[in-house]
Amino acid sequence: MTSSARTSPPSRIGLISDMHNLVRPEALEYLAGCDAIVHAGDICNPAVLDALAQIAPLTVVRGNNDTGDWAASLPTHATLAVQQVTILVVHDIADVRGDPRQEGIGVVVSGHSHKPSITERGGVLFVNPGSAGPRRFKLPVSAGILMVEGARAHARVDLLLE
Template identity: 75%
Template structure:
């Protein structure tokens, strides 16, 4: 009998945050071939989510600028499992708990700061895709990508406009 050596399926998740009611065509193109999309808050209008849902299923959390009935329906924290990786989504990194590894969290997606960043702490991957909305100060306009294969996750981000 021969053992099967199958490789894990690759899941591509688009990461976007702080759109502040602006759906950039560059962001839609960047996210076009994703299996799913995560929006880490400060959406500011439901039409932004509608545009993203036309591309792929969306998980979104409420940011500090999301108000109204549609926004109250959004959670402040979302947890999803992608293959063997548990992903926690919150708008503000200050709202992330302390026991991530013991809670089984492998990846944390945040927004709020408008600063794209990827780091690893205590075996947990932290990703902020930055802001895909109106330019703030001299920060880049960006979005990110999370690739999950089995129990492995890696992230990247890309500037969308010069």
């Protein structure tokens, strides 16, 4: 006997951070078609969030450069569930407390360093999409995509500019 278990299509989550008040057309094009967008802080102007909200629902955290009345309501930590994966979002990876895996977290998204990275530690995927804002030193201008299918997640980070 065969069963036809219904599976959800993969969810495509855009990952972006450290825009520092710069909304690049390349970033908007990159995120087009995402089911949701995660912004890991250093937005610097609410108009940045307005532009991203035109594309997909947002989960946002406050970065160290997000100040003023508009930023006061932004959380420093956020979680969201996508299919069977719980995602923790923080600006600075140093703000992750305890063992994310014991908290049921499968993915941690952070920003702050402007350095894109994808690593797995203790069964938790850590993703920093880098910076999509003004170029800093020789660091790339980048953003990422998190694909979630059931209880599995994998990420990639892509250059927005050469």
